[in-house]
Amino acid sequence: MALTYIEIGEWALMQAPAQSVRTAVFVLEQGIAPEDEWDAEDATALHAVLFDVNGQALGNARLLQPSATVTKVGRMAVVKDARGIGYGARLLEALIRCARQRSHKEVRLSAQRTAESFYAAHGFVAVGEPFDEVGIPHMEMRLSLS
Template sequence: MTRNDFRLLHRLRVRWAEVDMQKIVFNGHYLMYFDTAMADYWRALALPYEQTMHALGGDLYVKKASVEYHASARYDDQLDVGLKCQRIGNSSIQFVGGIFCGDQLLITGELIYVYANPATQTSLPVPESLRAIFQGFEVGEAMTTCQVGAWDVLQASAQAVRTDVFVGEQGIAPEDEWDAADATAVHAVLSNRYGVPLGTARLLQPEAGVAQMGRMAVTRLMRGSGFGHQLLEALVQAALARGDTEVRLHAQRSAEGFYKRQGFEPYGEPFDEVGIPHIEMRRSLV
């Protein structure tokens, strides 16, 4: 087993509280590491777990969890936890895992889940749609689609995400979130394979050759999986297609690092917008 066997690798550092009197990671924590990586696996599938299970009418229950120890991890080691969906039966799903420190394999593991009725905990067939998503991910298929278009086409999906993130999570007043610019903007909506919207952004043109990007939002459970990058690049391509030479945006200061990694640079002094610290950022397209 090597790192290359896994499409999903979750990185973590060993914390002091996870080391035992032998100065190595206590054996039981490796199962926690696999479980932590499983949350990343669901993000990589673009599936918010609870919402997805509720929609499908079932849930997953652990039937078996086994760990084999080859070497020990120590305090502050940087580990990569790999998970792969190995087999899907009628009602069971088998995952295999490996925990690596660099290229050294420390731990191998197996997790078997049973898909079941949450009320009776009796097994159910794994839905074909979910089976296809697992299988598609493991062979490298995309888990999301990004649609770019007008407000009258994407309004319902974009509103759902922005209401969740800006109004519900950040406490922005609804009257400050919605404006007339939505009607003329180019919008992007990122959705998973079930058509559930996970992120959105919009593009205005305040002056010739300038694109103004805004209302960028990704739902909380899906952050950190590259979905913001997909949205941003979809709108950059839209700006290029209409001949814009520069993209500008008002970034929340907490997201400034993200935009810097996407090629944007700060411009001017920080300012408040709807009570949240912002800074203007710009990216040349020429």
């Protein structure tokens, strides 16, 4: 695995690199309409971006706080050429650490069905029935931190 680092911050600081990753993965690769990708929650979320040693953004995820005890991971993505070498796991683990530091009791996410086993390997459990989000099958998943 190449040398990388993760920066975590507010949208004002992380917008450019986060948009770079999300545009490459969600808009260009998966065909999600730009108006469906960008939402008001970006402004209030905590964003984690994984960079290589040259400052190139390779991965992104955001952490929302829908309630005092629950946090939600979203917009998790790693650019195509950097997949399969642990970068997604590093991003997810960084956000789970943030949730623990904030004393959250549960982490939730809406996993694309193709990524369900990735999240299950990190302790997330599927809840409910599959559903469609922007034309892509998803599954609600949860991780208890208590």
